[in-house]
Amino acid sequence: MNFVVTHFNYLAVIVLMMTGLYVLFATGNLIKRMIGLALFQTSTALLYISLGKVAGGTAAIKIYPDSPEAQALAAQLDPAYVAQFGVSGVVYSNPLPHVLILTAIVVGVATLAVGLSIAVRIREAYGTIEADEIEAVRAREPGE
Amino acid sequence: MNAIALEASFALNVALLLMLVAIAAAIAWTRSLVAAILLMGVYSLASAVWLVVMDAADVAFTEAVVGAGVSTVVLLGATLLVRPGPVRVDWRRAIAPAVLVVGVGALLVLAVSGLASFGDPSSPANAHVGRSYLVETPNDIGIPNVVTAVLASYRGFDTLGETVVVFAAGIGVALMLGFGPRSSLPQPPVQPGEHHVVLRVTARLLIPLIILFAFYVLFHGDLGAGGGFQAGVILAVAPILHALVFGLHATTAAIPAGFVRGVAALGVLVFAGVGVVCMANGGGFLDYDRLFMPRVEAMIPPGLLGDPTYSHNWGQHFGILLVEVGVLLTVSSTMVTIFCGFAGRATHDVGSAR
């Protein structure tokens, strides 16, 4: 039970990822498949961000240690904890996963668009976007 | 106050994750593609709120504008072009994927049990590289937003790669779908009394504000949440809104296709050019410390801008800004290219292609 509490984020993200994977495999409709892929991709991003969260941390945008904001944030935490894990008096979350995921999201939408345009061209060539019907058309036209 | 904020953070985290699970289940369950696309947009919004709770302000920004904005519009455009029927459901086809997914999920749970518990500050992920970025950024780069510092300076070469990928994806879509309106589409049926005056007026008000906000996000990116990627997508939303309300012909008349493609290439060129200038001045590729010749750097008075408590490295400042401008140019024009490719491809082309 304790494992479920301490790893709740990871477990929830796994459920999300598996939902995306299920959509990807269970449907033959290419658009729905791309939606499943997007779901899977977003969930992977959530896993990375979960890993980078530091308890009691704040966003990795520096604030002055003597500003009222920083004082209020530090007042919520144990001073020993701040001294050990903080950077000049403020505890920040890990910025590295944020950087990786930020670019991944924009690249993700660009690749999603490429995938969808391939689906459009498949529709134009085969007259359908159902995977099994495409296979049937290909079986009928062995020359291709 | 103090305990409440921490407890509220975790409770909100749990509530939003449960909400995300519910939306994902609905996406898997629904047969309507429109509903699935709309729920994908809602999923993005909810996950963006969750990202704010997880302190990932920059990522939340990106996810909101990309996931809820551009990707929804792109999915709609693709759905229009393929004209699918309702998604067919065959329970026999669902068994094998379900077994597979449960198996993979069990393996992942096994793998995750080896991770440090959530929020652990001394976990391997958080203790070494991430922490040293936080410690060193004020000295090395001198800007408050560590995410932008890592993105544009420490990992600038990686970001150049990402920008090129976005550019290549834009070229791919343009090659496959063409650019802009290719033929005059049949007018949609108009009912008497049906007009969208309110929308037209609102859009006319909003479009300049969106562009202004995009530039605010760009120039504010090293001080707060924001940066070239977010600003680029927001900037692209303005032409998209214009095309949605006033028609794609009007938009491509204002922004010609060749111009947009040229700007996309220019963005990559600006990014790489900054690197080359650094090399010409004796540094490494994208080593912004050598962006200016020493003679120029000496002419900048110390403490010209900003707060004196942060050491100001002017090469880093201008290097990051120029690189972000390059990212903005490429990302925004790529998004516009993608939108025009999907929206402008006439539906009856689909029928005649066979």
Place this chain on the structure above:
Amino acid sequence: MADATHWIGGGLVVAGTLLTLLGGVGVVRFPDVYTRIHAASLTDTGGATLVLIGLGILSGFTLETLKLAFVWAFVMLTTPAAANALANAAFSAGHKPRIGAFQIMKGESSEGAGPAQRDGGVAP
């Protein structure tokens, strides 16, 4: 003084939230598209106004106040416009109101666009 702003600002935030919640219940419970649009758009703008004023009182007069004003302006601009567009599109597509003066207006052609527009993918 600080205590008073805390209670007034926080109270306004909670009041705006309650209004939004009320609108949410209306969206779930009301019978047709138009009443739901009515519930959602009115309570969204009203709730947003109360919440943002409350936050403005809490924050005092800083740069954040200006940003709150911008958020308010955009919400007030976009939410009613979107609600108007939705209601316009729904009505012209042939959705019949369940209650009110217009419910019999399109009675003759009710099997036209309304049911055909229900979900599904794209009509061929």
Place this chain on the structure above:
Amino acid sequence: MLLAAGVAGLVVAMGLMIWRAIAGPSPYDRMLAGNSFGTKTVLLIAVIGYLFGRPAFLDIAIAYALINFVTTIALMKFVRYRTLAQPLCSPQDTEAKDG
């Protein structure tokens, strides 16, 4: 404390919107739910910023308010007119049809 209550209320309201977005029945109901979900998201971001002591994140709320509108218009055009490229009709168009 009050802000935490506000956050809880907004989350519940978002849950109600998700219910409506899933239940439908017409696409206009779903779009309405999506749009209203977006507005509540804007408010939630603003309140979270103050609750966690970093009100600078209001920028994100502004971006949401802008993007949400565009998404709703795109969905509306898709469902009602089956096109993204055609202009929305202006008063002159409908007058021409009337006459």
